[in-house]
Amino acid sequence: MPMKILVCISAVPDTTSKISLSSNNFVNLDGLTLITGPYEDYALSRAIEIKEADPNNIEIVIFHVGPDSSEAIIRKCLALGADSAVRVNTKANDSLQVAQEIASFVKENSFDLILMGKESIDYNTGLVHQYTASILGWNHFSPVMNLDISTNSTCNLKVESSVGTVQLSSDLPLVLGCQEPIAEWKIPSMRGIMAARAKNIVLREPQFGFGLSYINDEVNDQQRKGQLFQRENLNELIEIIKKEVRA
Amino acid sequence: MKNIAAFIDINAGKLSSRSAALIHLIQGFQQVNETPCKVDLYTFSPIDLLEIPAISSASLYEIVNLDESGILSRNQMDTIISKFSSEAYDILLGYKSTLVDSIMARVSTELKLPLIPQIVSIDLAPSEMLIKQSIFSGKALSNLKIGYASVLQFNPSFAYKPIHESLMKVESVKLALSNSSSFSVSAINKIPQGANLGDANYVVGAGRGLKDPSNWGMIEELASKLGAATACSKPVSDINWRPHSEHVGQTGIKIAPKLYIACGISGAIQHLAGVNSSKTIIVINNDPEAPFFKYADYGIVGDVFDVIPEIVKNL
Numbered sequence: 001m002p003m004k005i006l007v008c009i010s011a012v013p014d015t016t017s018k019i020s021l022s023s024n025n026f027v028n029l030d031g032l033t034l035i036t037g038p039y040e041d042y043a044l045s046r047a048i049e050i051k052e053a054d055p056n057n058i059e060i061v062i063f064h065v066g067p068d069s070s071e072a073i074i075r076k077c078l079a080l081g082a083d084s085a086v087r088v089n090t091k092a093n094d095s096l097q098v099a100q101e102i103a104s105f106v107k108e109n110s111f112d113l114i115l116m117g118k119e120s121i122d123y124n125t126g127l128v129h130q131y132t133a134s135i136l137g138w139n140h141f142s143p144v145m146n147l148d149i150s151t152n153s154t155c156n157l158k159v160e161s162s163v164g165t166v167q168l169s170s171d172l173p174l175v176l177g178c179q180e181p182i183a184e185w186k187i188p189s190m191r192g193i194m195a196a197r198a199k200n201i202v203l204r205e206p207q208f209g210f211g212l213s214y215i216n217d218e219v220n221d222q223q224r225k226g227q228l229f230q231r232e233n234l235n236e237l238i239e240i241i242k243k244e245v246r247a
Numbered sequence: 248m249k250n251i252a253a254f255i256d257i258n259a260g261k262l263s264s265r266s267a268a269l270i271h272l273i274q275g276f277q278q279v280n281e282t283p284c285k286v287d288l289y290t291f292s293p294i295d296l297l298e299i300p301a302i303s304s305a306s307l308y309e310i311v312n313l314d315e316s317g318i319l320s321r322n323q324m325d326t327i328i329s330k331f332s333s334e335a336y337d338i339l340l341g342y343k344s345t346l347v348d349s350i351m352a353r354v355s356t357e358l359k360l361p362l363i364p365q366i367v368s369i370d371l372a373p374s375e376m377l378i379k380q381s382i383f384s385g386k387a388l389s390n391l392k393i394g395y396a397s398v399l400q401f402n403p404s405f406a407y408k409p410i411h412e413s414l415m416k417v418e419s420v421k422l423a424l425s426n427s428s429s430f431s432v433s434a435i436n437k438i439p440q441g442a443n444l445g446d447a448n449y450v451v452g453a454g455r456g457l458k459d460p461s462n463w464g465m466i467e468e469l470a471s472k473l474g475a476a477t478a479c480s481k482p483v484s485d486i487n488w489r490p491h492s493e494h495v496g497q498t499g500i501k502i503a504p505k506l507y508i509a510c511g512i513s514g515a516i517q518h519l520a521g522v523n524s525s526k527t528i529i530v531i532n533n534d535p536e537a538p539f540f541k542y543a544d545y546g547i548v549g550d551v552f553d554v555i556p557e558i559v560k561n562l
Contacts, residue, residue: 015497016516019386027387038498096355096362121497121520123382125364130352139321139429142345145491161317162346164437165492168316170430180498181491212361215390217382222523225544234554237529237547238561244506244527245449245473 002056003152006111007044008063008102008128009077010037010092010120011070025216036073039117043176045183046147047115048081059083061111065092065101071201078196079188085199090206095123099131100208106136111173113155118143118177126177133175141170142177249284249395250334251276254341254350255299256446257292262299265403265446269340270300272369274410276338277303279371280395287334289327291346294419301413312424316432319349323424328357330422336360339398344445348400355398362398363391367405384497384520403446403503404524438492449475450504452495452522453483456511456532456551460488465555466510472562478502480512496521511551514539531555 013019013032022028036044044062051058062077062085064070074085088101106114119126126142133140145165146158156169157176188196229237251273255266262270270288277284283303291310299305310327313319319327331339331354339354341347343365355362363378367388370377380389381402444450451470457463463477470477477493484494495502497517503524510531512518519542522528530543533550540546547554 013383015520019383027383095364121384123365124384124501126348127352127362127364130349131356134353134356137321140349141318141430159316159318160345160492162344163315163317164435166316166318166432166436167434168318168430168432180494212363213392215377215392218388218390220381220386220388222385222542224528224542226541227545228540229545229547231547231549231554234547234549234557235561237545238558240545241473241506241508241529241558242562 002059003113003149004059004061004109004111005047005050005113005115006061006063006102006106007040007047007077007082008098008114008116008132009040009044009073010117010122011035011064011066011073012037012120012122015121019219021217021219026214027217034069034073036077037117037120039119039121039177039179041117041185042180042182043115043117043178044077044080044082045186046178048186049183050147050149051081061086063102063105064088065090065098065206067091074201075196076188078199078201079192080186081192083199085201086204087201088204088206093210094212095125095127096131097208097210099128099135101204101206102128102132103135104207105204106132113149113172114138114175115147115178116176118179129175129177136173136175138173138175139170140175141168143179144176145179145182147176147178147182248282249276249280249337250287251284251338251340252287252289252331252334252336253339254347255288255290256342257290257294257297260294260297262297263446264448265342265401265405267300268406269342269401270302271407271409272340273302274300275369275371275407276395278410279373287336288417289422290419296416296418298414298416300409301411301415305415305417307417307419308422309419310422310424312426314428314432316435317346318430319346319424320427320429322427322429324350324353326422326424328353332358337396340401341399342401342403342405351398351400360396360398361393362400363393364400366399366401369399369407381524384501385523386520402524404526444476444478444493444495444500444502447476447502447504449473449506450478450495450502450525451475451508451510452478452480452512453510453551454480454512454518455482456513457483457488462552463489465552465559468559469508469555469562472559473506473508475504475506475508480515480518509539509543510555512539513537514542
């Protein structure tokens with residue numbers, strides 16, 4: 001039996017995007033360039049390294065909750081070396097909804113390992129992997145900085161915790177939130193891009209809704225003081241530092 | 248009557264400021280709900296007797312037997328979840344941290360309470376709360392309404408104006424976790440106590456402007472004078488001048504200190520995404536065109552090798 005890895009990806013506006021509101025007073029994503037979440041890029045890159053070491057025994061499936069505007073991003077993941085993909089055809093509204101979709105797919109199709117980023121860079125909650133593990137009752141670690149599959153049933157991990165970095169091993173199945181330096185980001189090869197055209201993106205209907213009542217969004221224009229000192233006035237800056245630390 | 252649980256943290260026997268903010272919010276709950284709330288405080292820090300802002304009553308649980316790795320195993324989590332289920336909490340409060348996040352996510356799914364993450368402010372009305380969340384790494388905020396049954400996760404910058412200033416003392420009761428673990432630890436590389444970046448009140452960050460890893464002595468000296476944690480930019484951790492655990496930015500740690508001093512960091516947008524929750528930002532850079540100056544409260548155009556030792560000498 002090949003080992004099955006599910007890599008869950010987010011589609012997020014590029015880091016440099018300027019955030020604006022649409023007429024309904026929520027963040028307007030139209031026209032922004034979407035990218036694979038950078039932490040998910042790390043997770044997928046590591047999955048691909050694991051597969052490259054043992055191509056016949058590892059299967060990678062991409063999982064994404066989002067509208068058809070995400071297809072190009074999913075196609076890129078396939079070009080990098082994932083075997084197939086599943087897209088839940090709805091907008092990803094919150095972490096619990098996404099986790100419920102992941103968990104329900106995993107209950108229907110057995111997986112050994114679920115990888116994703118430690119957080120998406122749009123809503124930054126870092127909760128999808130926590131919820132997914134909680135719903136499935138699986139072991140969970142995040143943020144994971146190193147991942148090696150040591151046997152068919154055990155992983156060696158380096159995890160950041162409140163006390164420092166921890167080297168540990170845990171049995172599969174596992175849900176992991178990943179961060180650098182777990183792998184180097186990969187660039188799809190021409191051969192990969194060609195191969196991806198023939199790979200399957202399965203559409204799945206959403207099964208879970210969203211229950212919170214959002215009123216609106218606002219752009220956070222932080223006004224900083226912007227006071228510049230010259231070298232000869234360093235003493236004034238030192239007084240400000242002293243005051244800030246005392247406050 | 249509402250049942251409230253809150254995770255708090257304690258530094259050197261004292262309630263941390265981010266945890267004090269949560270107790271101030273509980274004062275607000277008690278004022279708005281009129282009937283006193285039952286309040287249970289939970290901490291992973293060793294404590295016998297703790298001084299907290301006064302609320303009508305409070306119990307304090309010290310959770311003991313947490314693995315040395317600082318990671319909760321599933322069966323240890325079960326102990327906490329069964330305690331929380333039996334207490335039938337309506338509201339769980341906690342600051343953002345890997346350890347507490349994992350508990351809050353499980354409480355949310357098992358007690359069927361919605362979890363609202365990344366809260367920066369709250370207004371309390373009699374039947375609902377108006378919550379402001381940080382989204383897009385602080386570039387935008389989201390407003391939502393929710394009733395008094397939820398799990399609330401607070402950003403480090405959250406503050407709530409105290410209803411009254413008096414203090415009270417609470418004695419702790421121990422809540423022991425099981426010893427059984429679902430993973431085995433082979434090594435722990437501890438970060439120095441008090442240097443936890445995500446929670447730090449003061450942070451000194453440095454970038455490629457330092458020119459060589461051997462020049463970090465003055466950064467560490469400045470940090471030690473201020474009681475600050477040290478941070479670095481992504482390029483610096485990528486070339487292994489500094490450990491990854493110090494990397495602050497979009498793909499690193501996000502900080503929210505009272506004061507952030509950035510030394511020899513140009514201020515790429517990816518770095519700003521990790522530091523824009525800082526209350527005050529001071530930038531030291533010899534390039535007057537460095538983009539960081541536009542996002543600073545105070546800046547000084549000067550050579551880090553001249554300016555920093557001068558600051559250290561005069562603090």
